[in-house]
Amino acid sequence: MTAQRWLQLAGGAAWSLGVLVTARPPSAGAGWRLAFVACALAGVLWAGWTLRTWRPSPFAVIAISFALRAAVFPLNPALSDDGYRYLWDGMVQVGEGTSPYRFRPSDPALAHHHEDAAYRRMNSPDYFSVYPPLSQAVFAAAGAVYGAGWRASWWVLKALIVAAEMVGVVCLIRVVGARAAALYAWHPLAVIEVAGQGHTEGLLVGALGVLLWDVARHPALAGAAVAAAGWVKLYPFALGAVVVQRVGWRGTVSALAVAVVLALPYTSAEAARHATESLRLYMGTFDFYSAPYLLLKGALYHSTSEPGLVAARLLGVAGVVWAGWVVATQNRSVTRTRWAVAALVMGFTLTSTTLHPWHLLPGLFVLPLLLSRKSYLWLSAVTSATYLVYVWPPAYTSAVWAGWGGAVVLFSFDRLEALMRYRAWGKWRRLRPYVPVLRPGARVLDLGAGEGYVGDALAADLGVAVTAADVVHFGSGSRRVDLYDGQTLPYASGQFDLTVVVFVLHHSADPAAVLREAVRVTGGVVLVLETVWTAPWQKAWLERADRLANRLRSGAAIDEEPLDIRSDAEWRSVLREEGVAVRRTRTFAGLHPQALYVLDGHGAAASSTS
Template sequence: MLVVGTLVVGGLVWRFRRGLSVGIVVVVAAACQVPGVLHTPITSTDAYRYVWDGRVQLAGHSPYRYVPLDDALAKLRDPVLFPGLSPEQRSGVSGRSDDPSQSPVDDPRTRINRPGVPTIYPPVAEAYFAAVALFTPWSAGTLGLQIAAALIAIALTWLLAVQSPRWAALWGWSPIVVLEAGNAAHVDVLAALLITAAVITTARRPRLAAILLGAAGSVKLLPLLLLPAFRGRKPIVAVSTFIASYLPHLLAVGTLVLGFLPGYLNQEGFEDGSSRSAILALLLPPEARQLVAAALALVVAAVAFHRTRTDPIALTCCWLYGAALLIATPTYPWYGLPLIALAALARRPEWIAVPLAAYLAYASYGHDTRQGLIYLAAVVIVVTATTVRHRVVADSGLTGHPLPTNTGGRDETHRPRNLGRTRRAAP
């Protein structure tokens, strides 16, 4: 259904490309978010952890210090988050453990996933959770976060629509965005907003762009992979912003600020060498997979750094983020939300094949070969579309950049020199 819905949205965007306005795109995007907000989260239980982290912070505690089941926080329990454990009951848990083997993903007493380990989310994400919790009654559960995520998705639609209403619809009307923002309330939608704002502002306000990128990295770590696309002093400012966001928590809890990150990396196979990389798993043994994945990542980063001299930053960020997902092949589809925004900004809809592949891989959990083939199909789609576009552009005599170089501007084409009449490049 997601594949069909995405294709339908793509068809509508193409059909009404000349009749869309900023207002129409934003209003329809807002309407699209309503069904998701009215239903409890479907794709994951992450939103319950967000609610808990926000509540813990408002109570004056650090989510990096305590695990949700810890009896020290028993007074913060409610029937929504802990249907099987009242504040008066003892869970038997005291202290924290980062050993994933000692912490099952689910516990029947709570809706919070991994309730035996501390949070994994970086400080800006935690600040966002606390801000939403401040305005959300306990009885509302995840509703406050769902509304906040929907509003962020709508705000990002407007930001993209100011650049191009036609391409903004690719984000705002996407069934993936509806499912992972208004419904599942995944914090990745906030990262998508910050990344997009960083790309758009990088030419006129480079320092602000760098701060926004650093903040995005402090929502989810993945945006830091875009550093090679930002030239000059911007990467330094971005990394400084990222580090600065951790300092208050570092002073409060010390090394506990890492939360469940080490355990998560172990679960995903990054510590023992058997990392995800489902595509590489089709050809390589676990001991070689991590090394090859790291080498590929370095090559991609080097190419991105070189291409920023000539290519629009939106385009570089799009394929860089997409390539990172294809190398790591995470089974969590919501990781692709920033990629959808970047695909809309760069006018490269083929990259949406990657988050779509993540859904199919998510449904094929435990079938490693099938997951690898699914992601490989996404690679074929991206490479084929890119090749066809380059051939069309070469035949037309135009450049292949849909945006002015090194900006997030609004122009759709470049006019070649000495060309008698204007022709549009392939979208």
């Protein structure tokens, strides 16, 4: 391995061990909590740096995932006291032989356990348990060793949850590839909250992984995975609405059977009543790291006596509307079904009023299936700072607005990229009718490629290799860009069968030189698409719009000068002066008038029609 790779491995070990040392209860003091947040943020930077410079194999992703989790596994429930409630529910099932939904922990019937560490350190002892049956079954498995001490039960519990999570990671690797799966597997949030704090989101991740993998192959297993996911967190039952279209009757029957089998040991009218009571209190009482909820609550403050409750219901309605749209636009293809699963998980996550760090894990897990990733990665990274709420409340408030504010900005840029890709397909559709028949293995040049989106569209449509060239590389397209000086291209004469030059000449210091080089390196056809003005007033307006669009696209990467938008007649004059053979021209009217010039390349027969 290279020195850089060893450094990256050492960095992973350093931040994970740092978490082990610094993740202490709030009573340890603000200094320890600040150190923990610093370690968690360092882990985010480590993961980003490592995945930008390394394409790990599936084995490497799994091995490093295990190593990171092993480093933090010894942690007690120091960051969250949920773990003690898990242990309590497991102990009640095994030690008392009763349902965890029957009694509140504070009930006098369980007073002989009130000196246990699990009771003294748990949260909300006056609430009935809200954890669904599959979670309770895992708690019971850990409760079988509660007599050996709560720590033994805690380690068994975490081992089971981590094992389920790693099943999900392996499945995700098979669906999206090792590098994309590492976005979740190596993320500090996943490592800390599952292996460190034992949150049941690890069970949900395992079920989601099986669902995403088997939805293409084994309908019965996919259906079972939906039921398992639903009995970990309830909202995944909504996934059945999109999955059933893919898995058919076998998957549906499997889902129903597994749901019934998991629920039967805990089913009673009393259990349903008590769990519903606590869920209602939970959903109407708690909120955390949800800027949409805070904004809605603030807006409703003077118009209703219960702004928090109304805000929570509005968010719930938004989640249902989103789910309805996803279901309505669903089809039976594997790709669309997987996207729909990811979209539903993300929708329910972001419309929740309570987003503790571990609640973000399901969204992080399905993130590789979605196009917009940066905003959620930012939201997930900043959430570690919310742990400061217990020692420094103003820092928590800052984290909420920094997390969501940054996510909105990044999402806006993601949408801009999506818009530009959409527009690139529009540009390509205008060029497509004038593309000659290309031989197998044809070579195409995208000259002045920018982000490379037009080249991406061309390559996807024609299935040919595309070379990108420009005077600067500022884009995030998938193609490598060959840089040149704007005068002489580093290619042989006639090297390409087709060259496209899209909205390039008006940014060229010497457009004639660009045209000469495009013709020289092309043995077939050169397609030039240019912005043109049709009335004098348009020239100034189009140049202002061009400058604004390029600032949004690239900041300072595209120089505002030179910028010279010309009329169709002016571009024709340039072509005549250069002696370029024009096969055909076409103009497109509208708010953004354009002209298309079909030119003969080097050695092509010269014929000119207008």
